[in-house]
Amino acid sequence: MRKSVICWILFFVITTLLGQEPGPSQAIALVGAHIVQLDGSEPVADGVAVIEDGRIADIGPASTTSVPGGARTIRLDGAYLIPGLMNMHVHFGLVLPGAEGARLADESDAALALRMASNARKSLLSGVTTVRQPGDRRHVDIALKRAIERAEVPGPRLHSAGEMVDITAGHGARGKTHDGPYELRKAVRAEIGAGATWIKIAISGGIATQGGGIAAALMTPDEVEAVIDAAHRLGAKVTAHSGSPLATSEAVRAGIDCIEHGYFLNREVLRQMKEAGTWYVPTILVSQPATRPFFERIGSPPWYLERVESVGKDHWKALQLAIEEGVRIALGTDQLPHEPNDGTTATVREAEYYVQAGMTPLQALRAATIEPAAMLGVDKDLGSLETGKLADIVAVRSNPLQDISALRSIFFVMKGGEVVRNDRGVQSRK
Numbered sequence: 569m570r571k572s573v574i575c576w577i578l579f580f581v582i583t584t585l586l587g588q589e590p591g592p593s594q595a596i597a598l599v600g601a602h603i604v605q606l607d608g609s610e611p612v613a614d615g616v617a618v619i620e621d622g623r624i625a626d627i628g629p630a631s632t633t634s635v636p637g638g639a640r641t642i643r644l645d646g647a648y649l650i651p652g653l654m655n656m657h658v659h660f661g662l663v664l665p666g667a668e669g670a671r672l673a674d675e676s677d678a679a680l681a682l683r684m685a686s687n688a689r690k691s692l693l694s695g696v697t698t699v700r701q702p703g704d705r706r707h708v709d710i711a712l713k714r715a716i717e718r719a720e721v722p723g724p725r726l727h728s729a730g731e732m733v734d735i736t737a738g739h740g741a742r743g744k745t746h747d748g749p750y751e752l753r754k755a756v757r758a759e760i761g762a763g764a765t766w767i768k769i770a771i772s773g774g775i776a777t778q779g780g781g782i783a784a785a786l787m788t789p790d791e792v793e794a795v796i797d798a799a800h801r802l803g804a805k806v807t808a809h810s811g812s813p814l815a816t817s818e819a820v821r822a823g824i825d826c827i828e829h830g831y832f833l834n835r836e837v838l839r840q841m842k843e844a845g846t847w848y849v850p851t852i853l854v855s856q857p858a859t860r861p862f863f864e865r866i867g868s869p870p871w872y873l874e875r876v877e878s879v880g881k882d883h884w885k886a887l888q889l890a891i892e893e894g895v896r897i898a899l900g901t902d903q904l905p906h907e908p909n910d911g912t913t914a915t916v917r918e919a920e921y922y923v924q925a926g927m928t929p930l931q932a933l934r935a936a937t938i939e940p941a942a943m944l945g946v947d948k949d950l951g952s953l954e955t956g957k958l959a960d961i962v963a964v965r966s967n968p969l970q971d972i973s974a975l976r977s978i979f980f981v982m983k984g985g986e987v988v989r990n991d992r993g994v995q996s997r998k
């Protein structure tokens with residue numbers, strides 16, 4: 569008797585709780601904006617994007633796109649809708665040499681996690697809805713990725729490389745290092761086991777390495793081959809920090825997926841990359857004058873500033889050649905996506921530099937959207953504004969296909985159908 573009463577109470581409580589669960593999320597209609605296409609056609613004027621359950625249910629001109637009854641309407645009159653931006657080289661836990669770096673020297677894991685979560689939130693609000701993290705510390709990047717997926721903290725969609733797989737005396741090597749094919753395979757498997765979907769290695773020296781040539785090839789071909797083979801067998805991709813033509817050429821031959829920075833890449837190696845379909849993430853920002861005030865702000869030491877200047881011209885030339893040769897480029901900054909730079913954000917300034925180096929505005933916009941989506945293997949779901957894709961949508965005030973600097977005017981950000989920023993705040997219920 570008593571048991572059945574308890575059962576009845578439990579049944580009542582459970583059904584009541586279930587009854588309070590929100591039903592299928594309300595449809596949203598973004599209306600009045602131009603829809604920017606990435607296929608070279610003109611933006612669709614007076615467009616409508618209908619969002620249901622986090623995805624684009626329908627998108628096109630108002631005349632042919634029907635808005636379901638009961639949808640929440642958000643007016644974005646005169647704006648231009650573009651896909652959420654993607655930044656492929658971000659360390660949310662970035663620590664650089666200098667005064668700011670010294671302050672963070674004893675940072676605890678808890679403090680690092682909070683700083684990274686704060687950066688992830690700011691990144692999202694700046695219009696960057698997908699980020700690749702090519703190497704952070706103590707797997708906080710993977711914890712952050714999971715926390716964002718569980719909606720515990722706001723942030724972009726993350727693709728993480730876990731900790732960089734370092735060789736002894738390599739660029740950025742801190743703590744544990746691995747040498748020879750055997751140790752490297754083990755290290756790659758450990759990162760993938762911890763949740764990494766990319767592996768990051770450094771095959772040449774770098775700007776932040778004091779001593780050691782940026783153009784030197786640091787890993788032997790059998791080491792690079794072992795890393796790539798071990799990663800590919802487990803379904804992960806490999807990217808390499810590289811300034812060196814020789815190291816890059818060897819890595820491309822071994823089947824690497826992507827090259828970061830490429831400070832000294834020449835036409836020959838870039839052609840090899842183009843032929844092999846190797847991706848290039850230029851992070852041009854790190855060596856160009858627009859970023860100097862940032863380095864001064866964080867108290868970068870003189871040797872660091874000298875190294876930045878010494879690679880700037882070659883880096884710029886490599887980017888120009890890569891564009892000329894048609895190497896597939898995905899935007900990345902190696903700065904926080906939202907870091908103030910030249911009156912805008914690092915992500916937007918990077919895209920502007922691509923146009924200055926020879927891209928059309930369309931190419932630069934693609935490098936910040938559909939190209940990274942293809943590189944990550946998520947272009948079925950992200951990277952363009954099409955029916956069926958996830959609703960990661962950004963609105964700007966003018967046409968970015970005419971002038972890429974239109975990206976400076978981002979005022980509305982939606983991720984997975986959720987409005988995370990709307991500076992106009994013009995919303996009405998139908």
Ligand SMILES: [Zn+2]
Nearest residue numbers: 657659702902
């Ligand atoms: Zn980096």
